[in-house]
Amino acid sequence: MTQSCPVTIMVNxxxxxxxxxxxxxxxxxxxxxxxxxxxxVGCEHGVCGACTILFDGESAxxxxxxxVQADGHxxxxxxxxxxxxxxxxxxxxxxxxxxxxxxGYCTPGILMTLIPFLKQNPDPxxxxxxxxxxxxxxRCTGYQHIVDAVKLAAEKMK
Amino acid sequence: xxxxPFEYHVPDSLDQALNLMSxxxxxxxxxxxxxxxxxxxxxxxxxxxxxxDLNRVLELGFIHEESARMRVGxxxxxxxxxxxxxxxxxxxxLTEATPFIAHPQIRNRGTIGGSLVNADPAAELPVLMLAxxxxxxxxxxxxxxxxxxxxxxxxxxxxxxxxxxxxxxIEIPFMQxxxxxxxxxxxxxxxxxxxMGVAAQVTLDENGKCEQAKLVYLxxxxxxxxxxxxxxxxxxxxxxxxxxxxxxxxxxEKEINPFGNVHASADFQRHLANVxxxxxxxxxxxxxxxxxx
Numbered sequence: 001m002t003q004s005c006p007v008t009i010m011v012n013x014x015x016x017x018x019x020x021x022x023x024x025x026x027x028x029x030x031x032x033x034x035x036x037x038x039x040x041v042g043c044e045h046g047v048c049g050a051c052t053i054l055f056d057g058e059s060a061x062x063x064x065x066x067x068v069q070a071d072g073h074x075x076x077x078x079x080x081x082x083x084x085x086x087x088x089x090x091x092x093x094x095x096x097x098x099x100x101x102x103x104g105y106c107t108p109g110i111l112m113t114l115i116p117f118l119k120q121n122p123d124p125x126x127x128x129x130x131x132x133x134x135x136x137x138x139r140c141t142g143y144q145h146i147v148d149a150v151k152l153a154a155e156k157m158k
Numbered sequence: 159x160x161x162x163p164f165e166y167h168v169p170d171s172l173d174q175a176l177n178l179m180s181x182x183x184x185x186x187x188x189x190x191x192x193x194x195x196x197x198x199x200x201x202x203x204x205x206x207x208x209x210x211d212l213n214r215v216l217e218l219g220f221i222h223e224e225s226a227r228m229r230v231g232x233x234x235x236x237x238x239x240x241x242x243x244x245x246x247x248x249x250x251x252l253t254e255a256t257p258f259i260a261h262p263q264i265r266n267r268g269t270i271g272g273s274l275v276n277a278d279p280a281a282e283l284p285v286l287m288l289a290x291x292x293x294x295x296x297x298x299x300x301x302x303x304x305x306x307x308x309x310x311x312x313x314x315x316x317x318x319x320x321x322x323x324x325x326x327x328i329e330i331p332f333m334q335x336x337x338x339x340x341x342x343x344x345x346x347x348x349x350x351x352x353x354m355g356v357a358a359q360v361t362l363d364e365n366g367k368c369e370q371a372k373l374v375y376l377x378x379x380x381x382x383x384x385x386x387x388x389x390x391x392x393x394x395x396x397x398x399x400x401x402x403x404x405x406x407x408x409x410x411e412k413e414i415n416p417f418g419n420v421h422a423s424a425d426f427q428r429h430l431a432n433v434x435x436x437x438x439x440x441x442x443x444x445x446x447x448x449x450x451x
Contacts, residue, residue, distance in 0.1 A: 022165075025161075
């Protein structure tokens with residue numbers, strides 16, 4: 001018999017109530033149950049960082065959590081960053097302007113990693129930026145433009 | 159890559175968790191931070207039929223400073239260890255080493271207890287607990303017992319815990335006076351599993367001679383490897399380059415037993431151990447000398 005657990009999860013300030021099987025990963029819950037496909041799934045074992053979200057405001061891998069664990073918690077995904085499609089978050093705007101993405105697969109995870117990083121470290125050095133990005137794999141850019149985008153974002157967000 | 163089905167329990171007190179563990183002893187897995195268990199479940203390398211999630215047992219998340227030791231709850235996140243000011247003051251080796259554990263995204267979830275019970279020979283925390291002479295408290299429904307870190311890690315991914323026991327607390331003595339420390343590792347990229355790593359401590363007597371030394375290695379055998387003989391070479395002497403070289407050579411050639419992997423041969427791991435030991439001992443000694451003044 002399949003166990004089913006009721007959950008109430010606040011995602012991007014909106015409350016969702018669902019019934020989930022305990023083995024459902026939070027990443028799959030966001031994508032398949034809520035249709036929030038901005039959270040990307042790469043390796044599904046915590047290495048690539050594409051599925052990074054904010055869990056109660058702190059960055060975490062959504063593929064390494066079960067949706068049932070998020071019951072009563074707050075989740076922020078990349079969809080929660082921009083006010084609307086004409087008003088990108090300054091971090092997103094910086095990625096646009098500095099060409100911080102090519103295929104874009106890794107971008108949501110990178111953005112969600114950087115939100116708490118820039119909050120903690122509003123004026124980061126290049127070394128610190130590269131270190132902060134070490135948990136997110138990008139196979140297109142070679143990181144140079146991503147680093148530029150983070151520098152630009154730090155300026156904008158001051 | 160999806161986990162196999164399991165029966166899920168989410169106790170909100172330690173008593174409940176212990177009861178569940180006794181009912182499901184041998185088949186249940188504890189879910190702590192999930193940063194090693196969940197990948198293993200996604201790969202279906204691990205297929206526990208019962209999962210007991212400790213993330214709502216809030217009483218297991220704490221860092222308390224006592225008169226000569228820190229007491230840390232098993233569910234304390236690695237990120238909290240990293241930024242705790244009492245730990246930074248009392249056990250700076252731990253503060254220095256914590257940022258080497260994977261990435262912030264992992265440390266936000268990963269717990270000290272989870273890492274210790276997982277007993278990965280390449281992990282940092284088991285090495286640190288051995289280097290710091292920590293004691294670990296295990297509980298089951300009939301009581302509690304304390305296990306010294308050196309008796310806790312019995313093999314690769316294997317600990318001294320019984321199937322119905324839960325690791326609940328870790329007690330770490332303050333670092334002693336006149337003691338210097340260093341943690342160093344080499345990884346292909348920041349946050350990756352290290353190819354080799356060492357935690358070093360040097361305690362000097364009032365005359366500047368080595369009173370006690372400690373060298374513990376990661377990814378150097380079936381568990382954290384305590385190079386006691388190499389450390390003993392330093393004791394009773396003023397620490398100089400010749401002694402440091404001798405200790406590094408002894409530890410890397412005689413005491414560690416690295417297996418080699420796709421990134422590094424066993425020989426290269428031994429070479430790294432030699433170089434890291436020399437660097438770490440120099441820094442630890444220098445810090446101990448600063449603490450003498």
